[in-house]
Amino acid sequence: MQGLAPSPEEAEALFTGPDGSFRFARWSRPIAPVVFGATDDSVAPLKAAMATVVLAANHRLAETDPELGANLMIFFLTDWAELAEVENMDRLVPDLPALLPRLKAEEADQYRFFRFEEDGSIKAAFVFLRMTGALAGMPAADLGMEQMLKTMLLWAPGAFAGRSALARVEGRTEAVLRPDLTSLLRAAYDPVLPAASQDPVLAMRLAARAGQLFN
Incomplete structure (x- = not known):
């Protein structure tokens, strides 16, 4: 993830297990x-x-x-x-x-x-x-x-296998959450979205709402 919000494909991958099943819960x-x-x-x-x-x-x-x-x-x-x-x-x-x-x-x-x-x-x-x-x-x-x-959230087992959930900001000693994960987290707790879902279409809604946070 390079931007401030994940793409739908990136959001889906974060909640998709090794067997290919999508599962989201907050x-x-x-x-x-x-x-x-x-x-x-x-x-x-x-x-x-x-x-x-x-x-x-x-x-x-x-x-x-x-x-x-x-x-x-x-x-x-x-x-x-x-x-x-x-x-x-x-x-x-x-x-x-x-x-x-x-x-x-x-x-x-x-x-x-x-x-x-x-x-x-x-x-x-x-x-x-x-x-x-x-x-x-x-x-x-x-x-x-x-x-x-x-x-x-109920992340997929490998959601953070390749990259830390934290980021460093120049001039600060303490770490911060990665901006893309912060936006996704806020989107995930939007009350208009379901608290749990096994439908991968939810990933598109999560990504869209995460992106709106920076518009």
């Missing part, structure tokens, strides 16, 4: 996040960066969710084996005994999954970060911004 309820395992000095910049992304989408944060308490849980780990040691984690994470060896074999540094409302919109999200390599070297604010963006 949050319909306010997001109530909680962070586990982060250092004390990183919590404030993490949450501030997360709030920046939610604000960019014109969505809302909440202290608690009336049904779930917290509907976005972010866990910081040093090793995937730590998940097996957390009480009741096997109830939270589907197929945990089979998942952990796979994550270890893939040398994965992050894993997330979602739960959905009856209409297909996002109800809750769970993010697990193994703080190693490049991930461990990211400033807390950059990490919070990147992870929040990846959790705001």
Whole structure:
């Protein structure tokens, strides 16, 4: 993506899985996040960066969710084996005994999954970060911004495989969201668009609305 807004083809690719199926979903309820395992000095910049992304989408944060308490849980780990040691984690994470060896074999540094409302919109999200390599070297604010963006929508698994979700602006030390993703995020949360869809035609509507933000 070179411009301030994605083309319809680029927007469609961001929500199209390896099997060729299109699936889009956004949050319909306010997001109530909680962070586990982060250092004390990183919590404030993490949450501030997360709030920046939610604000960019014109969505809302909440202290608690009336049904779930917290509907976005972010866990910081040093090793995937730590998940097996957390009480009741096997109830939270589907197929945990089979998942952990796979994550270890893939040398994965992050894993997330979602739960959905009856209409297909996002109800809750769970993010697990193994703080190693490049991930461990990211400033807390950059990490919070990147992870929040990846959790705001049901992106395709390879949506960010070839390019970071963040950009650098000359004269600023902190990162910002890529302008094309910011415009797409705002378009995705436009209330006139559906909260969930499996129709790739939606990509054209997303791209059109993203482009209107800069007209």
